[in-house]
Amino acid sequence: MSRETPGLCGKETELRSIMRGAIVAGIVAAVLTPAAAQAAPARAAVGLLGTYGFGRAAVIGQSGMEAGIFRAYAVRSGFAGDDLLVSYQTRTAPLEEETVVYTAAFNQVADPQSECRKVGADGVARKAWASFRCRTGFVPSYTLLVR
The missing domain is CATH 1.20.5 (Single alpha-helices involved in coiled-coils or other helix-helix interfaces)
Known part of the structure; x- marks a missing residue:
């Protein structure tokens, strides 16, 4: 059945x-x-990263290119310092590894810690990198590491 x-x-x-x-x-x-x-692909951006001490924008731009963070850079001198104009890939997520962008020593800039923090914060604000930290070295130098 x-x-x-x-x-x-x-x-x-x-x-x-x-x-x-x-x-x-x-x-x-x-x-x-x-x-x-x-x-x-992530969006490409071009614009002002920030204004830094005279001569410092070129150092930061060149170092950022060598680190692979910036595609290109230009420096525009003004009254308050040098403007750093950069071309970069926008970042919404952190890089897998920290990348060294540049190191500033006390004999290159009056306040390397302040400059490192400013460049790091400017990059986060413009999405050139997702996060940063400033690592102190010997003879008061600061290295900008980004993710």
């Missing part, structure tokens, strides 16, 4: 078909969504 209910077989088949379709759609979405997100 069979215990099947008449008409249930057709509904089971239809339900299985719907479930398979939902599972396939979920797998396709899971596979394609990360690929689409990775394919979208």
Whole structure:
């Protein structure tokens, strides 16, 4: 004796078909969504990073290029110091490893700690990097490390 209910077989088949379709759609979405997100490049930006002491903007810009943080830089001299204009990839997430941007020593700038903090904060504000820290070295020098 069979215990099947008449008409249930057709509904089971239809339900299985719907479930398979939902599972396939979920797998396709899971596979394609990360690929689409990775394919979208981060936005490039060009603009003023900040104003620094005379001669310092060029040092910071060149060091940032050598570190791979800036794509290009230009210096514009003004009354209060040198403006550092940079081209960079915007960062919304931190880099995997800290990157050294530059080191300022007491014989290069009057207040290396203050300059390091200013450059670091300017970069975060403009999304050139997600975070920073200033590491002190010997003979009062400060190294800007960014993520």
